[in-house]
Amino acid sequence: MTFSPTLFDSVETPALLIDRAQMMRNISMMAEFAVKAEVALRPHFKTSKMIEVARLQLQAGAIGFTCATMAEAEALLAAGINDVFWANAPASAQKARFAAEANHTARLAVGIDSVELAAVLSQAAVAADSTIPVILEIDTGLARTGVLAAAADDVAAEIAALPGILLDGVYMHEGQLASLKGTRDEIVAAGTGAASSLVAVAEQLRASGHTISVVSVGSTPGWESAPRVAGVTEARAGTYVFFDANQFRLGSALSAQCAITVLSTVVSVPAADRRVIDAGIKAMSSDRSNRGDTLGLVTAPEGALADDIVFERAYEEHGILNGTGIDELGFGSRVRIIPNHACGVVNMFSRVHVVEGSDVVDIWNPVGRH
Amino acid sequence: MTFSPTLFDSVETPALLIDRAQMMRNISMMAEFAVKAEVALRPHFKTSKMIEVARLQLQAGAIGFTCATMAEAEALLAAGINDVFWANAPASAQKARFAAEANHTARLAVGIDSVELAAVLSQAAVAADSTIPVILEIDTGLARTGVLAAAADDVAAEIAALPGILLDGVYMHEGQLASLKGTRDEIVAAGTGAASSLVAVAEQLRASGHTISVVSVGSTPGWESAPRVAGVTEARAGTYVFFDANQFRLGSALSAQCAITVLSTVVSVPAADRRVIDAGIKAMSSDRSNRGDTLGLVTAPEGALADDIVFERAYEEHGILNGTGIDELGFGSRVRIIPNHACGVVNMFSRVHVVEGSDVVDIWNPVGRH
Numbered sequence: 001m002t003f004s005p006t007l008f009d010s011v012e013t014p015a016l017l018i019d020r021a022q023m024m025r026n027i028s029m030m031a032e033f034a035v036k037a038e039v040a041l042r043p044h045f046k047t048s049k050m051i052e053v054a055r056l057q058l059q060a061g062a063i064g065f066t067c068a069t070m071a072e073a074e075a076l077l078a079a080g081i082n083d084v085f086w087a088n089a090p091a092s093a094q095k096a097r098f099a100a101e102a103n104h105t106a107r108l109a110v111g112i113d114s115v116e117l118a119a120v121l122s123q124a125a126v127a128a129d130s131t132i133p134v135i136l137e138i139d140t141g142l143a144r145t146g147v148l149a150a151a152a153d154d155v156a157a158e159i160a161a162l163p164g165i166l167l168d169g170v171y172m173h174e175g176q177l178a179s180l181k182g183t184r185d186e187i188v189a190a191g192t193g194a195a196s197s198l199v200a201v202a203e204q205l206r207a208s209g210h211t212i213s214v215v216s217v218g219s220t221p222g223w224e225s226a227p228r229v230a231g232v233t234e235a236r237a238g239t240y241v242f243f244d245a246n247q248f249r250l251g252s253a254l255s256a257q258c259a260i261t262v263l264s265t266v267v268s269v270p271a272a273d274r275r276v277i278d279a280g281i282k283a284m285s286s287d288r289s290n291r292g293d294t295l296g297l298v299t300a301p302e303g304a305l306a307d308d309i310v311f312e313r314a315y316e317e318h319g320i321l322n323g324t325g326i327d328e329l330g331f332g333s334r335v336r337i338i339p340n341h342a343c344g345v346v347n348m349f350s351r352v353h354v355v356e357g358s359d360v361v362d363i364w365n366p367v368g369r370h
Numbered sequence: 371m372t373f374s375p376t377l378f379d380s381v382e383t384p385a386l387l388i389d390r391a392q393m394m395r396n397i398s399m400m401a402e403f404a405v406k407a408e409v410a411l412r413p414h415f416k417t418s419k420m421i422e423v424a425r426l427q428l429q430a431g432a433i434g435f436t437c438a439t440m441a442e443a444e445a446l447l448a449a450g451i452n453d454v455f456w457a458n459a460p461a462s463a464q465k466a467r468f469a470a471e472a473n474h475t476a477r478l479a480v481g482i483d484s485v486e487l488a489a490v491l492s493q494a495a496v497a498a499d500s501t502i503p504v505i506l507e508i509d510t511g512l513a514r515t516g517v518l519a520a521a522a523d524d525v526a527a528e529i530a531a532l533p534g535i536l537l538d539g540v541y542m543h544e545g546q547l548a549s550l551k552g553t554r555d556e557i558v559a560a561g562t563g564a565a566s567s568l569v570a571v572a573e574q575l576r577a578s579g580h581t582i583s584v585v586s587v588g589s590t591p592g593w594e595s596a597p598r599v600a601g602v603t604e605a606r607a608g609t610y611v612f613f614d615a616n617q618f619r620l621g622s623a624l625s626a627q628c629a630i631t632v633l634s635t636v637v638s639v640p641a642a643d644r645r646v647i648d649a650g651i652k653a654m655s656s657d658r659s660n661r662g663d664t665l666g667l668v669t670a671p672e673g674a675l676a677d678d679i680v681f682e683r684a685y686e687e688h689g690i691l692n693g694t695g696i697d698e699l700g701f702g703s704r705v706r707i708i709p710n711h712a713c714g715v716v717n718m719f720s721r722v723h724v725v726e727g728s729d730v731v732d733i734w735n736p737v738g739r740h
Contacts, residue, residue: 091637267461
């Protein structure tokens with residue numbers, strides 16, 4: 001295995017590389033899966049934070065996007081992408097006003113999990129003479145936000161009584177799958193079980209007289225299980241567009257499907273037992289591995305995993321590699337690292353190098369960071 | 371304790387707040403300490419990444435800055451700050467060329483720890499008809515970069531023989547202090563010991579005929595120990611400008627000295643045992659605590675620690691608080707959080723709210739992120 005200093009030698013490191021061809025395969029694969037599963041595809045924008053990527057997903061068949069923050073919603077709407085689900089509580093008067101006004105010219109549905117939040121949205125919608133579609137979040141096991149199934153009927157009744165908002169569906173984020181240590185079969189079963197719970201809530205709410213047109217599931221660990229459950233109408237996976245080391249470890253993807261890598265250079269060979277690279281926490285993010293405690297997976301230039309090299313620890317601008325494979329790495333050698341968490345690492349970079357093979361073909365800029 | 375929704379109600383959350391008055395006290399305190407310790411103060415710019423902060427540090431007596439990346443060096447030089455130490459190996463031809471050319475109009479010293487890197491710099495300096503001052507890094511216990519004391523004489527001899535570069539000093543980063551679990555006295559002793567080792571190397575190199583004008587130490591855990599050792603000429607602490615929860619836990623500062631907080635809003639009250647805030651990993655960074663495993667310290671609006679509230683876990687845009695104190699927190703309540711790591715959290719934000727008491731007095735923009 002060679003880690004040549006001339007690998008992408010026009011690119012200063014650390015740099016975030018997106019393999020365009022592999023990303024396109026991921027985009028197509030998920031679009032085709034959604035067709036087969038008979039669900040609408042509404043990918044999460046938080047992973048790429050790049051309008052260029054969003055447009056490619058739309059071209060492949062996505063109906064719109066999911067986003068997490070007001071800045072992401074603003075960026076999508078500004079790009080003319082008019083069907084957005086803001087799957088995070090806009091819990092301030094200003095955010096509610098933004099949601100109300102956006103619905104004059106677009107559909108910006110928002111996720112909610114409380115009557116208090118619904119009241120804030122209702123007030124803003126009435127003031128703006130608008131209607132905000134809301135999607136009720138159900139907690140199907142993550143124990144983060146969301147109402148429990150047993151409380152859904154009561155909360156839905158109170159929400160539906162408020163003016164200016166329209167209860168239009170239910171959703172879950174089955175993020176609990178990402179921390180499962182079991183087999184892929186167990187992860188698939190957990191995704192199926194969570195979606196079944198969500199569908200049951202949707203049916204219960206319909207029986208109570210609510211129009212529940214959206215039953216939305218979303219997570220990349222559950223991408224091939226939750227959307228297949230009968231009654232689910234929409235899939236929101238996000239990380240799939242690039243995949244990452246955590247998804248590889250969860251069995252959501254092969255390592256060859258990971259379209260995102262951090263290019264880094266060996267800047268110091270201070271001892272036989274380590275190599276120091278210029279990718280630290282400010283490049284990789286400090287998101288830990290979901291299994292083990294490394295900072296990412298080192299690959300050979302062409303993408304094969306270098307199983308004998310371990311990314312053991314990181315400081316702000318330094319990463320420490322060890323393992324028997326580091327003998328191949330001299331001063332100036334370049335490595336590529338599949339990050340643990342694609343969404344975290346994109347958020348660290350102001351610009352992203354788009355590559356085809358060993359050529360840089362474009363530079364894209366993530367938007368909407370805090 | 372009240373966590374009013376009207377706390378900084380003009381500021382959308384999550385937001386990074388800098389308490390200007392406390393920051394000024396930190397800046398003055400360190401400047402006065404450097405005078406007493408008879409060392410030059412060259413703060414690390416990676417903490418603030420803000421030219422506005424750098425200017426205040428210069429006004430208080432800093433002689434120049436330390437930085438970690440080419441982008442940080444460029445930002446400092448562009449602001450007319452012409453005495454910069456780039457304490458990180460510029461291990462590419464382009465970076466070396468930048469360093470060589472910068473030395474036509476400024477002093478940009480660079481840290482090195484190998485003959486290979488010195489050769490890259492030498493080549494660039496000769497090509498640019500320039501001279502690059504270099505400072506040899508000595509590993510005094512961090513086991514990251516740097517040469518061991520025993521190797522310093524041989525490496526220095528090879529470096530000094532190269533044209534276009536001038537070996538002008540030695541430096542260490544005593545980052546090992548940050549992971550010590552011992553008492554403050556033990557941390558102080560470790561800082562003193564590391565600096566003594568560095569001074570011994572400087573004396574050995576002088577005995578070998580090298581001009582070693584700079585003996586530079588740097589870390590905030592060691593801010594009041596390493597610079598006091600006789601023979602040290604320069605202190606480079608960075609985090610002190612804001613301090614943070616990790617420095618508080620290390621005894622480097624009181625919690626009241628922390629000038630940096632993340633303002634966040636309770637967006638969900640899904641169960642009695644938790645509150646969900648809108649500060650997740652993309653706001654806090656995922657830098658862990660050096661003692662325990664929380665994401666930061668929750669404070670009351672006026673700054674006192676809320677010891678009965680624990681920031682237990684975080685997702686990208688969600689933080690989970692628990693502990694007995696969460697009963698005080700309703701939907702819409704605002705909290706302030708002292709981050710674990712000031713340098714990591716500043717790097718997450720495109721803009722920073724500068725506050726005096728409960729007023730926002732300025733907006734500053736960090737520069738030079740990847």
